[in-house]
Amino acid sequence: MDRIEREKKFHDKRFAGSDSDRDVVLKYYSITANIVEKYQSIIRRECPNKDVLEYGCGKARYAQKWIDMGARYTGIDISSKGIEKAILNVPSGKFYEMNAEEMTFPKNNFDLIFGTGILHHLDLLKAVRSITKVLRKEGQITFIEPLGHNPFINLYRWLTPKLRSEDEHPLLDKDLKLFLNYFEVVEVSYFNLTTFFAVPFRNSIFFKPLLRALVAFDNFIFKIKPLRKFAWIVVLNCKGPKK
Numbered sequence: 001m002d003r004i005e006r007e008k009k010f011h012d013k014r015f016a017g018s019d020s021d022r023d024v025v026l027k028y029y030s031i032t033a034n035i036v037e038k039y040q041s042i043i044r045r046e047c048p049n050k051d052v053l054e055y056g057c058g059k060a061r062y063a064q065k066w067i068d069m070g071a072r073y074t075g076i077d078i079s080s081k082g083i084e085k086a087i088l089n090v091p092s093g094k095f096y097e098m099n100a101e102e103m104t105f106p107k108n109n110f111d112l113i114f115g116t117g118i119l120h121h122l123d124l125l126k127a128v129r130s131i132t133k134v135l136r137k138e139g140q141i142t143f144i145e146p147l148g149h150n151p152f153i154n155l156y157r158w159l160t161p162k163l164r165s166e167d168e169h170p171l172l173d174k175d176l177k178l179f180l181n182y183f184e185v186v187e188v189s190y191f192n193l194t195t196f197f198a199v200p201f202r203n204s205i206f207f208k209p210l211l212r213a214l215v216a217f218d219n220f221i222f223k224i225k226p227l228r229k230f231a232w233i234v235v236l237n238c239k240g241p242k243k
Contacts, residue, residue, distance in 0.1 A: 004078070025163060030207075038191075054066075055115035057095065067092055074093070076100060083097045108134070111135075114141065120145055121167065124175055150231070173229055190228045192231055
């Protein structure tokens with residue numbers, strides 16, 4: 001079974017509803033609200049009256065939101081199960097089962113391409129080339145992606161292999177630098193280093209003030225360039241594909 005087929009099988013299993021193993025990691029997403037807000041604020045600003053593509057749309061959880069804001073929405077996913085659920089969830093969207101590394105859309109077809117946790121499942125060079133081909137000259141992309149430099153996070157990943165696909169590879173500094181070859185503007189925002197210490201308090205009255213303090217501390221730490229790579233997650237925003 002090749003890499004593409006393995007990824008398809010993994011995500012079909014998830015979207016078929018047999019992904020209970022991942023429930024154990026949900027607690028860590030209690031500290032990601034600021035990440036989601038950063039990502040969605042870009043989409044809110046850019047999507048009205050635009051042709052947008054959700055890259056790895058899964059069940060298209062937020063697609064109706066973007067459509068209601070005026071986006072001309074298209075979603076793709078390698079998982080047929082995910083696409084089936086997306087069509088049921090958002091009848092007004094356009095959805096296609098498609099290999100994200102070899103998209104079959106016409107050139108210069110989209111103004112905005114976005115996705116969550118998708119690029120690190122792909123051959124990044126193939127993916128970026130496919131993205132820039134279908135993105136318009138003044139278009140932009142935004143993605144939420146995990147990083148792969150933090151040794152403690154990597155240890156957790158090693159201890160929990162069932163929670164991830166065999167071929168996924170959290171992004172490294174060299175991967176982020178690749179985007180400089182394909183876009184005029186590359187902006188990377190770093191998130192989550194000390195904020196993990198708030199997770200045990202997520203159900204207590206101390207959680208919100210503690211999380212705010214740790215987010216502020218993280219923001220200070222990430223001003224130190226060599227420490228940025230130890231973040232858990234980045235929001236990647238790139239503009240002006242080099243054609």
